[in-house]
Amino acid sequence: MPPASKHTWDKTVPDEQLLRIAQGDGDVDRRRAAATELVRRYRDAVYLWCFRYTRDSERALDLSQDVLAAVWEKIGTFEGRSKFSSWLFSVTRNRCIDASRRVDLLADEFELGEVPDPAPLPDAVFEDERDEDWLLRTIRTELEPQEQQAIWLRCVERLSVDDVTRILGVDGASGARAVLQRARRKLRAAIDRRESG
């Protein structure tokens, strides 16, 4: 529940309107109430995205509290160049990515699905950022667009295999699993070539 306040807003009031009130002049209580309503609208979205990313409710709760704290720090100076929801998505996503040790593009389904903070596979441990840049370039050059998207959705955005299957419109019993396996095989082969060359 939001703080008790004489100011509450209908759910049809757009985010941008609330943001204008929060950042406008006048009654601080009213502005605070508008900001509260705005943040509260996305409470579940932030938590659920963190949960989807970590697959761990305790970690998701910690991360989403971090996100909310960051939002309160920045909401007054948010310039509104993008949608509030888009900005909040970016804060949430960045917090989750920062909190995990690294984006592991080669983690297999067991690791992504079962381990809250998957360690990279040995052959995906890179010395520095240049290696990651190389891997990102390799993804673009070695993988088909559908394989690239499957890897992005599953390993960076951490969507479930079912969601990736649905988004990609993949037919077949294994859904996006087959696409992901194929993509990882190609990436591992590229890594092997690089290491042996």
Next chain:
Amino acid sequence: MEAHCIDVERIGDITDLPANHPDRRHAETCPRCRSLVESYLEFMKSDAAAGSGVEKARPVLDARIREGAQRWIPADARASRLSSRAPWWRGFLKPAPMLAGAAAVVVAAVVLWNARGPEEAVLRDDAPVSSPAFSLAPARVEDGSIRLSWTAMPGADAYEVRIYGPDLSEIYRHPATPETSAEVTRSALPADLPSTLDLTWRVYALSGGDVIEASAPGSIRTP
């Protein structure tokens, strides 16, 4: 990431762009940007996954939101607070100026309280959730007046129409009426409202003077 990939902060704006916009076209063909759009859409859907524990998390997050709100001081208010630390007003802390100041504050508070009008209210949802059966008909503008009508709400003995300005502050309240229509003349609205300004209106169903239902907000335009 390619040089022209979409910044994550802007990803929510992409789907609103026209189909032929270069950024939209890029987002539809670039696997990284397409994935970001999909991920953003999942964020917005916020479907509770099994075992997510979102019900347990809500009270904790609400407490954190309350805490953040209590601490949050808008930047300009903070600035004015800081500037008020200047020593010039310390003289007012002496007993006589303090008493005079307190009296002035009381007088000003009484004057403000008596002068408060309906324009201080804002569009709020402290009324019961609107029922789909209680709906607004499209507003009609005729001869410089706005004709408003709505469906009857079972159990209601009167209706109150409220009109809100662009900042959603209440600018007009029509006296409670047992009818399911009302006419608002242009002259009843604030004189400084420009023509063809989009306003919001809402009807509150009353029973014995208590609000029992509120309609969903509707849109009208000043004549």
